[in-house]
Amino acid sequence: MDENPPMRVDRLTEPLLAFRRIDKGFFGVKVLEGVSFEVHAGCALGLVGENGAGKSTLMNIVGGNLCADAGEMRWNGGRYSPRSPREAERAGVAFIHQELNLFQNLTIAENLFIGGFPRRLGLIDRRAMGERARAVLREVRLEHGPDTPVERLSAGERQLVEIAKAMMGEARLIILDEPTTSLTTRETGRLFEMVRQLRERGLALIYISHNLEQVRALCDDLVILRDGQVVGSGAMSGFTLDRMVSLMVGREITQFFPTRTSRPSTEVLLEVRGVSQPGMVRAVTFELHRGEVLGISGLMGSGRSELARILFGLDDCSAGEIRLAGECLNPLPPRERIARGMAFLTEDRRADGLCLEASVGDNITLVALGRMVGRTKAVRREEAQAAVRRMREAVRLTPGARDGQPVKTLSGGNQQKVVLAKWILNEPKVFILDEPTRGIDVGAKCEVYRLINELAGRGAGVLMISSEVEELIGMCDRILVMNRGAIGDSIEPGQFDRERILRSALHSGVLA
């Protein structure tokens, strides 16, 4: 992984794509300011930056989804200002998004030709379609027939279909946005090999990722964006990981996981006894203490999120008992559990964490609003506004966001802070966090960790579910490892060890 890529850039050639002082703003806030850099044919350029740094906006300008307010782009020496994705595509730009844009119900070949089917006598020429699809699939080394429905492919294979599609369109620049988040290690390896081959053939690549090691291993050049400006650019060999991180964040991150001064008490807050639900969890038993941060590790599908939903009352359990401060919660719906001090940050904040269309203020007060009403249930507005102000400060929400602004216009990290604010306002006793730092940038992660420690310091019990083992080791007092619905291992402080956690999670080899 750490081999240094050869520098094969011929700086004398004209760049394929050049940005010249690009500006762009939304809601009166500058998102890009004077962005200039070049992308060369036969080169992979890494584009990194925190969420909200302006990467997506910049790529949307290249892809014809947005127009720059000022500045210009040059493509192959000429002016380039695509007014639609189709125009960009015709110029030779292929955009592979984080969430793939394939039609799952159609076959591979149909997806490849969706922009224009080969026709004979006005009808789709299935034979020509199959032949051309087979040829391009061979190139990306995908071992499926062109008639395979896309829904049967794994995430990595779908990625390859996207690349095949880009190659069919005779793309000259491929933009990959976080392509590896849903891939296995092997699939990632295959993707990288593919990317290197494309580069050999003289294509230009822009590779956007939060995984800095991967960017380092794969790219020749690097551009770092922060708050819409280029804060670092040049050959990859000039950047260490530390330097990349500190440029991205704008400050040295001295200590990633903040230390907690408080200790967990012996008082049991949440008591879980033999909780089972067929197909989801088996005989889960544990205790969560006041002031404790209890980690839950495990592979995807090991029952972690299912357990969280059962504890919160969103799903039923067929056996077992859940007690909060001695009171049995089993028959109670989420609403009653919240009233007793439970909080739940869900895995997917867009699906069930936030009302995206609603404002920052309305989202923050949604849970605790019941406390801010009079006898007629009329909301006491000043009180609600004051609470929103207080919470914004507590979670350090970006000062650029207005209370009335829709949450969907915020970056991922700030959205997550809104979810946290919503629950913290209700002063939870037991806080279940399912992947609290998924898809958010380094700076926001630190804030989330700080808030978790603060909650524990105030005597709350925190149940932290995460796929990132480092995060659990850095934050937790104790770690439970789930394996096929049951708790496979309980690791006490002082015995934290990455390898042991992974081994317990993988134990019995079912998910190899």
Place this chain on the structure above:
Amino acid sequence: MAIGMRVDGWLPGWLKRGVLSDHLILWLSVAYVLGMAPWATGFVSVSNAQTILAYLLPVLVVSVGLTLVLIIGGIDLSVTSIIALASVLGAKVMSGEDGWMAGNALAVPVGVLVMLAVGLGLGAVNGFTVAVCRIPAFIATLTTMMFVSGFAIWVTLSRKIGGLPAGFVMLGQNLWVATVMAVAVTWLAHGFLSRTLYGRWFYAVGQNARAALVSGVPVGRVTFWTYVASGGFAGLSAILFTAGLETGNPEMARDNLLDVVGAVVIGGTSLYGGRGRVLGTVFGVLFLALVDNSLNLVGLTFYTITMVKGGVILGAALLDTARTRILARTG
């Protein structure tokens, strides 16, 4: 802000402010009255204002109920059939000709209660099938509509019922009484939605029902009571309709369903849920009533007017998307 202005340089500032105004439809109504006045004789007159008001009030009441349903992301197609059934059952109770309580002093209060109960009861049926049985609102309320409108005709053998007591007819024909009733419930619904905890729950359910559930909003209960309320508003609307026309009619309001949905949408309430205001609905009902009335005065037929109203509703929907786009650009 400077950037937003530049992007939208093609729109003059006053026009953009107008398009973005919360009272846009009200301004359009005023402009329409001014523009139409020279062409439709008698359009601007006290007697015509009374005609418009008499037409508008019952439609307003049922539209307010439907606004609640649309805000939680639902739909209620049964409201006009509920009006029809409430109308004939109320009339059957009160009618001086062969009513069940003909001549009884309590006929009017009982009749009124029956009409409200029909609305609330059928609303509860809708609420139950949608919130508890989890049948899509479109199907649930469509079947209610089919059954109820059929039942209203069967129970009356397709005849209109007249001879309603004066004490009841007054509720619709005395415009002061009718206006006070309609304004009172509209004002209550407005305050409920914009100022109370429950109002916020309504919007949350419409914006993201899953997130609302996780956040402790009793989504099932909110959904159930929304349909009950919608039925109740339809019952009250039936009282105004029936009293205003002095007859119980099994086909009452049959042609009004799209007027009602149209008025709510013109008022800026989203069919996708989570967005809308009672005040917008008031403006929407007003605007459609003005169009309907003025075209009648000009001498267009019912069918031509329906076509024009369809165009108006489409125009309003287009305006709303344009508005959303400008808002997204400028904040």
